[in-house]
Amino acid sequence: MYGEATLSNGLDKFKFDEVDTVGEGQLLFDGLPDTGLVGTIAAQSIVNSKKMSLSVRIDSELLPPVAVVKDRNLFEPLVIYGSDGVSVLTSEIPIPTEAVKPFARELAAWLVKRKFKSVISVGGVADPNRPEKEKPEVLYITNQPEAFSKEIDLKSLEPLDRAFLVGSKAAFLLECFRSGISTLGLFAQSFLNYPDPGAAASALSVLGRMSQLSVDVSELVKSGEEMRVRFRDLMRRTMGEMERAQKSRELEFPSLVV
């Protein structure tokens, strides 16, 4: 049960229920809730703009007993949408801290099993000077720059050099790097505790040349105010999980990296 679950290293805690065909060679876009909900807002924007349909339902004893009601139907809060060779992972709830590592491991294993080609994980990196910035910068980290350099101008972005990453994205990126999937992490400077559609727009601008992920960013900016209200409750819950995952470490500097 939620909060009472056994911690385990096994690969059997999460169930990936494929309700639609997941073809080989796909790209996974990770929009799990994190700093400023940057990835979640970007994911929502892609799903809506590309009119994607539900392809995978994900469930686990490690998640709280929550169901999402939509059009008189019930859905799991953690799902994958898909279309046109792209799968978008998104969630109505933050991943509980104790479920982060098992989920990252099992998701990476599922991606390998389903022969996914690449992963793009979008998130925020908290910037105390965010209120002054009209267009936040985007930082990146990747294990295979050549896999993305055709469609993304990585040279125009700053690489994430030395830092701590904490939370679901940190765990998932680690697993993807370990498993050898071509992975790109994009982190837009954002508010820590406020939903940040502006930062999501910055991150999505970087992906403008990827036809499957390109969205009209001006629409996102236009609806930004409504999104900030709509995502307020998810932000509150995500803040709690971020604190439990020691998110403050992202403000520290790794001691052993010279």
Added chain:
Amino acid sequence: MSIDFSEEFEDRFRRFMAEARRIEDRAIRAMKEFERRESCVVPLYEIRPTKEGYFITVDLPGVEKEEVELTFKGASLVIRAPCRSVTARRTCRGEPQYFVELPLPPGIDERSVAASMKNGLLRIEMKTAKAGYRLEIH
């Protein structure tokens, strides 16, 4: 007989996490009940210490600075503003309003408070009343 410390640690970790969530959930529930009862939207906010006092930000999407009502009430700062969000209209009766009563840290000089607004983010700077005095080190 050996004792499995990892199991004991896991058990304590589980209980700690469950308790932390219960406390957090109670606080969120109280806030959401307040929103429903009072037909308002409690905005997200952050209070940060500065060298001279405190810096507060309040997320008020869609609000212009002329629309914000800031009032000192005892040891609190009350913030009201109209909320035009479609999402808020679904849960509130009548015209929704942003409302939050922020408990102020002690020693605030009310005359030092300066507020500004940019892109729906209210920023309030306030100084503590006494600058303190320097201690000699012997």
